[in-house]
Amino acid sequence: MRGVFHYRDGRLSAGPVALAEIAAAVGTPAFVYSADAIVARYRAMTGALAAEGLDATVCYAVKANPHLAVVSTLAREGAGADVVSEGELLRAQAAGIPGQRTVFAGVGKTEAEMAAGLEAGILQFNVESEVELRTLDRVARDKGLRAPVSLRINPDVDARTHAKITTGTSENKFGIDHAQAGAIARQAADLPGIDLTGLAVHIGSQLVDLAPYALAFEKLAQLFAELRTAGLPLQRLDLGGGIGISYRDEQPPEVADYARVAARAVRDLGVPVIFEPGRWMVGDAGVLLTRVVFVKQGVKKRFVIVDAAMNDLIRPTLYDAWHDILPLARPAPEAPSQPVDIVGPICESGDLFATDRALPPVRPGDLLAICSAGAYGATMASTYNSRLPAPEILVAGADWAVIKARPDHATLLAQESLPAWLAPEADQEEPLHAGSRAAS
Numbered sequence: 145m146r147g148v149f150h151y152r153d154g155r156l157s158a159g160p161v162a163l164a165e166i167a168a169a170v171g172t173p174a175f176v177y178s179a180d181a182i183v184a185r186y187r188a189m190t191g192a193l194a195a196e197g198l199d200a201t202v203c204y205a206v207k208a209n210p211h212l213a214v215v216s217t218l219a220r221e222g223a224g225a226d227v228v229s230e231g232e233l234l235r236a237q238a239a240g241i242p243g244q245r246t247v248f249a250g251v252g253k254t255e256a257e258m259a260a261g262l263e264a265g266i267l268q269f270n271v272e273s274e275v276e277l278r279t280l281d282r283v284a285r286d287k288g289l290r291a292p293v294s295l296r297i298n299p300d301v302d303a304r305t306h307a308k309i310t311t312g313t314s315e316n317k318f319g320i321d322h323a324q325a326g327a328i329a330r331q332a333a334d335l336p337g338i339d340l341t342g343l344a345v346h347i348g349s350q351l352v353d354l355a356p357y358a359l360a361f362e363k364l365a366q367l368f369a370e371l372r373t374a375g376l377p378l379q380r381l382d383l384g385g386g387i388g389i390s391y392r393d394e395q396p397p398e399v400a401d402y403a404r405v406a407a408r409a410v411r412d413l414g415v416p417v418i419f420e421p422g423r424w425m426v427g428d429a430g431v432l433l434t435r436v437v438f439v440k441q442g443v444k445k446r447f448v449i450v451d452a453a454m455n456d457l458i459r460p461t462l463y464d465a466w467h468d469i470l471p472l473a474r475p476a477p478e479a480p481s482q483p484v485d486i487v488g489p490i491c492e493s494g495d496l497f498a499t500d501r502a503l504p505p506v507r508p509g510d511l512l513a514i515c516s517a518g519a520y521g522a523t524m525a526s527t528y529n530s531r532l533p534a535p536e537i538l539v540a541g542a543d544w545a546v547i548k549a550r551p552d553h554a555t556l557l558a559q560e561s562l563p564a565w566l567a568p569e570a571d572q573e574e575p576l577h578a579g580s581r582a583a584s
């Protein structure tokens with residue numbers, strides 16, 4: 145069992161709220177998040193960092209779960225934001241996170257995004273290349289401003305995570321190579337539109353091992369000390385995010401140990417430190433509720449076909465990720481589990497949530513919870529197969545609210561339009577192209 149979700153009187157619940165009650169009200173599939181769990185995580189991390197004597201700001205990585213209510217929950221706790229697009233910046237602002245607590249990351253910021261960050265008065269841009277630095281310098285000068293910049297360093301450290309979510313090796317597109325950092329930092333210090341403020345690092349996501357963190361943080365701290373000694377005006381460090389959660393049997397670090405590793409590397413520098421956790425803040429705080437549609441016995445496999453699909457939660461398809469799957473009604477202890485494939489209704493063989501998973505017997509209509517779906521769930525969803533986006537629900541104490549309703553098909557269709565020649569009122573007699581005229 146993960147986090148706040150537990151069986152209460154035989155019903156899987158978020159605190160006192162039975163998830164079946166929510167499913168009955170809003171239908172399935174549906175994402176349910178626990179605000180209490182999110183707040184507890186935020187407080188645990190800020191507490192651990194303070195206990196290590198760090199002057200730390202936790203800038204929640206909005207990409208993990210950008211729902212306004214989720215970001216607002218963290219904003220109320222005092223969190224800052226790590227954003228990677230103008231859309232995320234606007235969300236952070238709408239949630240009440242001030243620009244001065246916002247960092248803007250990303251390898252491909254457009255000039256419009258740079259301008260938006262400058263107008264919002266953000267704390268810093270984490271700049272990932274020389275060309276980005278020079279572009280930002282120009283955009284800032286055009287506005288008569290100076291852009292606060294921390295250089296994101298690629299320390300060439302293997303984060304020992306899934307290849308698709310490692311970001312800190314020389315093969316990855318992220319950051320400035322460690323060897324080039326000194327020269328680019330000196331350029332930054334000389335550019336009139338740039339205010340060089342610090343260094344940043346982020347080596348990957350879903351890290352369950354502290355050793356890569358220790359290595360990356362130490363490399364960054366050493367570079368910071370060298371550059372500061374050389375006279376560069378570095379004032380703060382950004383140690384990124386990436387701390388993992390336990391989807392299956394991983395043993396991610398305790399937050400206190402993570403804080404200790406960070407503090408050991410950077411405390412002596414005596415500067416403020418930013419952290420950018422995403423998944424760790426919200427991942428375990430969410431489940432995806434789904435209902436069994438059919439149970440199909442094949443020659444080799446037994447399939448449990450559910451009404452959620454890869455369009456709702458793509459992590460198993462994309463990363464072969466494991467998510468625990470639990471019946472909402474606690475199974476009898478003697479109920480024999482049997483291996484099943486838990487699959488969605490989409491016309492792709494990759495549309496699956498679990499392969500050969502031991503599951504107690506289920507029948508059509510039964511409800512299941514796909515666990516640890518609070519991060520990189522709804523935000524990576526699509527409407528593939530013209531499926532409706534799953535609604536999102538936030539539980540706080542004994543209260544719950546729909547924070548994003550399921551749209552209807554008419555609403556989605558209304559977002560599309562027909563070109564004049566396909567509109568029902570178009571004069572079908574009149575050919576549109578010379579080519580088609582000639583051919584006709």
Ligand SMILES: Cc1ncc(COP(=O)(O)O)c(C=O)c1O
Nearest residue numbers: 205349350385386420421422423
């Ligand atoms: C720059 C940056 N910061 C923070 C994060 C948040 O990562 P996570 O959700 O693994 O904590 C990411 C995503 O990996 C990122 O690219």
Ligand SMILES: N[C@@H](CCCC[NH3+])C(=O)O
Nearest residue numbers: 207309349350459519520
């Ligand atoms: N989307 C990924 C994480 C990517 C992190 C973003 N930098 C996941 O679900 O695990």
